[in-house]
């Protein structure tokens with residue numbers, strides 16, 4: 001974490017998996033909280049869990065900037081987004097590859113971030129699903145047309161070639177796992193920064 005911070009990463013993306021919403025278990029709030037104060041990077045929490053409302057409060061720390069929940073996991077997504085905002089955290093809404101952008105229509109104005117999943121969530125190291133590019137473009141058009149202040153985040157299969165694709169389509173927050181953490185972390189982050197600047 002220190003290595004990527006020193007190399008210039010902006011956020012630490014926290015992938016929380018519960019073994020129900022996704023077929024894998026990662027870690028929970030206790031592990032995340034143990035990182036508090038060990039980095040200056042804000043936490044960008046991605047809850048891949050059932051009943052997120054029940055756990056949102058556990059992930060609120062002074063370092064938590066975003067909490068993103070899945071549209072598919074929330075029965076009352078508007079209420080959940082308001083709940084996150086009421087805790088002084090920026091709310092995000094994620095959609096899986098099989099969920100259309102239209103599912104976000106009535107929550108766009110209330111969210112600070114939309115996360116387009118470009119793999120089926122649950123495991124690292126998966127390949128980018130090309131159909132997601134169209135979804136990023138579609139979302140970007142709506143955000144521009146309605147003049148909304150919403151970040152477009154992409155998570156899954158980001159590497160040298162897909163990074164350009166998703167940025168061209170309109171994404172401005174990129175999540176990278178394997179691409180950063182395999183090999184030399186600092187030079188990986190620097191290479192990504194250079195690509196973004198170019």
Ligand code: ZN
Pocket residue numbers: 013014015046155175
């Ligand atoms: Zn994630």
